[in-house]
Amino acid sequence: MKKILITAVVIFSCMAVMNAQKNELFLKKEFVFKGDTLKYRVLFPENYDRTRQYPLVVFLHGSGERGNDNEKQLVHGASLFTDSENRKDYPSIVIFPQCPQEDFWVEREKIDFENIEFPKKPKITKSLYLVKKLLDSYKKTEAVDDHKIYVMGLSMGGMGTFDLICRYPKYFAAAIPICGGVNTERLKKVKKMPIRIFHGGADPVVSREFSRNAHIELKAQGSVKVEYIEFPGIGHDSWTKAFQYPDFLSWLYYQSR
Numbered sequence: 001m002k003k004i005l006i007t008a009v010v011i012f013s014c015m016a017v018m019n020a021q022k023n024e025l026f027l028k029k030e031f032v033f034k035g036d037t038l039k040y041r042v043l044f045p046e047n048y049d050r051t052r053q054y055p056l057v058v059f060l061h062g063s064g065e066r067g068n069d070n071e072k073q074l075v076h077g078a079s080l081f082t083d084s085e086n087r088k089d090y091p092s093i094v095i096f097p098q099c100p101q102e103d104f105w106v107e108r109e110k111i112d113f114e115n116i117e118f119p120k121k122p123k124i125t126k127s128l129y130l131v132k133k134l135l136d137s138y139k140k141t142e143a144v145d146d147h148k149i150y151v152m153g154l155s156m157g158g159m160g161t162f163d164l165i166c167r168y169p170k171y172f173a174a175a176i177p178i179c180g181g182v183n184t185e186r187l188k189k190v191k192k193m194p195i196r197i198f199h200g201g202a203d204p205v206v207s208r209e210f211s212r213n214a215h216i217e218l219k220a221q222g223s224v225k226v227e228y229i230e231f232p233g234i235g236h237d238s239w240t241k242a243f244q245y246p247d248f249l250s251w252l253y254y255q256s257r
Contacts, residue, residue, distance in 0.1 A: 060153030105160030181210030
């Protein structure tokens with residue numbers, strides 16, 4: 001038993017080192033706009049060619065990855081894009097911004113352990129505003145395919161994903177909100193957008209009803225491009241299951257505006 005435990009620790013340590021090394025493929029950057037700074041990491045395609053056009057993906061992390069170290073936002077999801085096969089199959093520019101500890105991706109009227117309420121007309125938070133300006137700057141200065149700009153996120157980032165597409169419905173080609181939420185009255189603007197919604201059926205942190213209701217509303221609005229995928233018995237960590245979904249990335253990169 002002792003040998004098994006030691007082997008497990010060694011394997012886990014090696015995997016952690018490998019992931020850390022792969023994360024270094026994401027360059028550390030800072031975006032400054034009118035005196036405000038947004039820390040972010042960016043991954044460029046292998047053999048980046050400015051004469052081509054590449055999809056642009058922005059990934060919004062959850063509340064636990066907030067801070068100013070420009071590291072924690074890579075904890076979940078980054079390995080999807082540093083995977084060698086995925087880099088070959090889906091060459092793209094991938095941005096992982098980091099929300100400061102004191103801010104949030106979305107405005108909420110009320111939050112505690114049991115209740116979250118989303119306003120009908122929320123103001124955009126400073127951090128999400130900077131994310132949009134950052135994307136604008138990449139559209140102007142890098143080899144971005146304007147028809148293939150995607151947004152995804154988990155938990156707080158899932159809420160931010162909904163918020164961004166509701167504000168800028170003609171900007172994004174597709175979205176993947178994971179265990180997020182939104183005021184459903186805002187969804188009319190995105191009824192034509194391909195959206196894949198994921199949630200854990202036993203999520204104790206962000207109720208699955210937010211995702212279910214978003215799906216119901218989009219269907220009621222006539223959407224034929226929305227999907228809802230729920231994982232029975234899974235708690236808040238539904239992103240692990242979502243990342244393992246068979247066509248998670250291929251579905252995203254297939255979409256075009």
